[in-house]
Amino acid sequence: MNQEHLLIKALKGEPLERPPVWMMRQAGRYLPEYILLRNKYDFFTRVQTPELACEITLQPVDLIGVDAAILFSDILVIPQAMGLEVQMVENKGPFLPKTISSQKDIDALIVEGAAASLDYVSKAIALTKKELNSRVPLIGFAGAPFTILCYMVEGKGSKAFDKAKQFCFSQPELAHQLLNKITDVTIAYLHEQVNSGADVIQVFDSWSGLLGPEEFKQFSMPYLNKISDSLSARVPVILFPKGSWYAMEELSNSSASAIGLDWCVKPEFARQQTQNKKTLQGNFDPCKLLLPIPQIEQEVKTMIDAFGTNRYIANLGHGILPNIPVEHAKAFVNAVKNYRAL
């Protein structure tokens, strides 16, 4: 048997000489090899064709040398599986022609069998695991229920998701019904990902930071806990509620192995709030990848010095941007790989 991968060791809290590294959206538009496929196949064709999803997932492993692969897919496959149409407008983002606003809308959502309709994801995972041949572990993922609700109610991306929040605040019973349905489908879907070979699960709550502390406790945290409690007996779970810095204490009492951080959170603050109970992941500002390479290397060193090499996964604080030169992405990854504490 191979020695265990760095990512798994970091998630288990084993002592390490340097942290593992991967980048959110590492299979993305900064890679010319990805652009070639993007120009040939539309978004959901890439997501729904196991061979294409596999090829895209492997690109950053082969080209950049990251320590983990993350499945190429999208969080909005869940609304699709539940019966809502999702259009992906290239360079503009998602659009859902029919949104959720009433009891009737919620009643019409598919729950039973919804996860099973996403079998193309299972196939993509199985194929990717085979191609990876244990080089690096494979991360599966889903959107967190609050974030999925945001898109289902708002129907598109938004700066503040006011409509979605107002739905939650003014009709909390409907909101919880909807969140429970999304959670049930998401749990079944993530178990299928693990069945197919996902080694780690990350849950992206991209919009939880729009909620205040009390509302986060009400509309996000219980559903993150449900997912984590169900999955974490099988694989390590990473929760990334972006912007919810105020909830670090609750998060550190969850069953998850790790918490993702954006770049506004100081490493010292996160360590103190989590009392070193969790592995922390993050939090390089993606905009900093435009710095000259020597400065990227310096900033990466400063970041790892602050987090330490144990219970830490080096990553960005958000997805890599399309205009980042490939050499800069490589420099980021190599700076982590070459890290040595003095």
Add this chain to the structure above:
Amino acid sequence: MNQEHLLIKALKGEPLERPPVWMMRQAGRYLPEYILLRNKYDFFTRVQTPELACEITLQPVDLIGVDAAILFSDILVIPQAMGLEVQMVENKGPFLPKTISSQKDIDALIVEGAAASLDYVSKAIALTKKELNSRVPLIGFAGAPFTILCYMVEGKGSKAFDKAKQFCFSQPELAHQLLNKITDVTIAYLHEQVNSGADVIQVFDSWSGLLGPEEFKQFSMPYLNKISDSLSARVPVILFPKGSWYAMEELSNSSASAIGLDWCVKPEFARQQTQNKKTLQGNFDPCKLLLPIPQIEQEVKTMIDAFGTNRYIANLGHGILPNIPVEHAKAFVNAVKNYRAL
């Protein structure tokens, strides 16, 4: 002489039985009386015509009963005064056809005399002060230099202002030149506002929360300090760097009288971080104004209980939304006015 206004007392830290209350964007689209003027005059006509700006500024004082007026204007009058065209696309936001990206662009900006070109603001303030007749104090304002840079570089609103941040990170010398020029014009402009009668100055750093703690120290805080240091000898200054919760300690060492908070910051955290040295302002989630009125009243009470009645200004954590019923805005304001600690 009249008794001093509640807002001024709160900013001075005098003991109070209930906090003063006003709402960001209180002169805005939720008011049918504002909509009438909006349908008749375009945005910059409303801003640049003293009689219209005055009328709009007074509307929430007369109709809602807030404890302070805030001048109807826009933070983007500063780029305009510095020679950049700003178009305001109704319901869509600002657009600057020519953006800043080079030394040449920065050299071409007007500094000398820029503030003087905004004399319509002085006239609007003088007129408003006369009409207010000391009923409530008048707040003047400007955007913070980092936020103004964001618009000057990006050319429009943006979720993450990646282009503006990348400009700062990759060309810090140019960024500081630009920030210094904006700061100089802003200081001159705010002194003119005080000369004309503004009783308090608020500085809006709407996008500072997109910066990490180190970058905030580099690209935002020094310029907030310069403005506050120059103005605070004359009038109380309120700094509102939205989303920069991690900078509360630096902010509490500034010369400002008060710090604005968004709804993600727990009152206890803010009090502890500022060691009760500053007046705090905020932080009701604007989306909560859609709650049923009894719940708004309950939430306002909870908020004031947590902040206390001293060194506190009740407000929203961001601007009021266009779809809020006028009765709900009134209920928010009245709940503060009727507050009595038990």
